[in-house]
Amino acid sequence: MAGEILFLAHRTPFPPDRGDKIRSHNVLKALAALAPVHVGCLGETDADMAEEKALAALAASYCMPRRTKPLPLAGIEALATGAAISISAFENKALYRWVRDTLTNRPIAAIYIFSGQMGQYVPHDWSGRLVVDFVDVDSAKFEAYAAKSGLPMRWVHAREGRLLRHYEAQLAARADCSLLVSDEEAALMRARCPGVPNIGALRNGIDCALYDPAKVRPHRDLANAAGPHFVFSGQMDYAPNIDAVERFTRRIMPAILTLHPAAQFHIVGRVPTPAVRKLASEQGVTVWGEVPDVRPFLAAASMVVAPLTIARGVQNKVLEAMAMAKTVLASPEALTGIDGEDGEHFLRCDSDAEFVAQACALADDRFRAEKVGKAARQLVLDRMSWPAMMAPLADIVGLTPGPERTARRNAA
Template identity: 25%
Template sequence: MTQYPPNFGCSEAKTPLRIAVVYSRVPVPMRRADQMTVAHLLEFLHERKHVVDLYTLETGAEMSPDDRAWVSARTRRLFLYPRRRVRAALALLSGVSRGLPLQVALFNSRTMRRDLKREILANQYDLVYVYYFRSAEVVRGLGRDLPSGSPGSSTATYIALQLSQTLNTRRISENAPNLAYRALYALESRLVARYETMIWREFTHSILIGKSDLATINEVAHDLGRPPVTNSFFSAHGTDIARFKPSLEPTIPHSIVFSGVMRTPTNVQAVQWFVREVFPLVREQIPDATFTIVGREPSTEVRALEAEPGVEVTGTVPDPAGYIARAEVCVNPMQAGGGMQNKLIEFLASGKPTVATSVANEGISAPDSAIAIADEPQAFAEQVVQLLSDTDQATQLGQAARKFVEDHWTWEAHFLDLERKLIERTLDPRDVGC
């Protein structure tokens, strides 16, 4: 059964905005972290009575009638563009010939850009909000294409870069399991570096999750002789603390859990590293320790890990929250990636003692009182063993983790902050009513 974002119970905004949301795939069903974020954003904007049009691609994960009804109820208009293989291949070839990153080329849509430009000229929007740089070409330079003084020429454009893809693709390349992957992501990393350090200039404002992502982009820009980002602000997102919460049901003794979409390269690399480098060290101390990898679409490499003693790969499950609730310890051994890790916030919100790498915690900045951080196999294993062995310490860490999420990582808190920044940066100060 499809899960949808919960009702936030928000009151109507004093200053409603007219917003075009541009996104690279349908937001429901929520199968990936970015889909989850956009779906929750649509729910929030709907409850706050903002007028929203959604421009998005149908890339294979088609919406069911219920999904379409949910989106339609939260938007004024849904502009949905089917993305078949031939059209995607042509877009990829066209983009590559222009030096675009592969992921940007793949999700570009000239038809979407044409329709969006038409609506901007009709003065339909206060702002255009592009989620992820994959959709940047749809909006890139639209302001220059509009006649000066024409209706819509003052429409603000926002690019939600979120994480630094330069940092993300570089780490994936460095930790790639084979030469082909390493070569592919090394190429993409170079293309992304050139693109990411200039695309922000095509928008009124750019949005990042945290300082490390901004610092990476600016370091690369310096190396390329380009100016640093000057139009950015920070805005993260949250988690559903009603769904991910401490449970009264008993945990499974000596159980360790990781969850995520298990065909995503960063997740594949994470569990491979844990199973090969860390888990054997844990089982030397706790022979009956188990490691459960929870998540849909496990790759062949992930499935192969079940051959190791104590490792289980579940594949798709109705709700990973139940597996997290029954775990004694959760782990996020990310070696690559950037921005914030939804899975890590879900572990913390569930009140679970959690061991993570510095990379995993980079965009969240959970304090030592709420999370155990380790980057080397021996240190990571020691932290896991300690939490599996010391109930009091594990309980204290889990309680502090839940408190940290309640204080800093609810959807409402981050979206209200984003809304305030959008209003302040889009409207004349005299028009701001909140």
């Protein structure tokens, strides 16, 4: 099939500095190797808007309005219209107009939606190929939030989960192909959309050249201080990450400190909430907030921890740590979609007590910690590079690259 691609994402794919943007960035690069790609996305921060030149260099054309609608306003609009808040929050009239004009004026053969919220921009009369990359089953995430929340947020999250579940089923039924980030997420979506075909997985990869321990100097403050050092990285205004660091600080670190009084827990990531910043008052805990580069912290870590209780899809934080040859102590939820063996490539911890036991055992056995870390890096080198993960995209969108794009891709 000849033609061009319309790529719609809820956030700009630049810079690739958080989980969803890392995935969208690599998907966009892979699509651009197949055909001209027209990109519609929403910018949120000054850093996003500063990446306009990078987006322009990759896209055949683009539209990147700034998302300025406050969440409370999105909530009011959603209540008034009966829509999910997640849909209202990413509604933008300028982007609607640009999509309509692009479909009218360009030979678009396929639309690739990144994140279900962007399905609202696909015209009802669109008859070309439609690929929806849901990434995660968002409705299930809000259902999990509801189960953990008190009123009134329990009602808000339950409503969001209920409305998104209906929306996801409708969008999946329209799509020629629906993608999730792991086989487990794909199975969950199939169970929630009975009778809907073509639901599968397109897994995340990792840039092993960027996350190479041989090229990164450990952070000086950690390297020069007694340990062991446990590191958690992630967007720190994201509820599952907040829950994870509160869990490690309050339920796991105290027991570790009884055996290793010099142990340190480092929380690394942008936009820490007041609740996260408050954790710095606890013994052995440092909240770093946004840092220029997370890799020096990973390089200096004795272990990387991922004690998530709510997690959807593949955790980039786990892949990054594994690529950096670090032993990862992770909950079962944080290991979804990662092909590896417990005890060989990572250590699965099913409870707080297991986190404590494994953390203390490896703090006393550096040889084993290094062995697991080296095996982890080899695993991602062998099986989880971004080119390997993105190889199915040509068949998924129904396009094959012409000679010029093939040569450009091979030279890259």
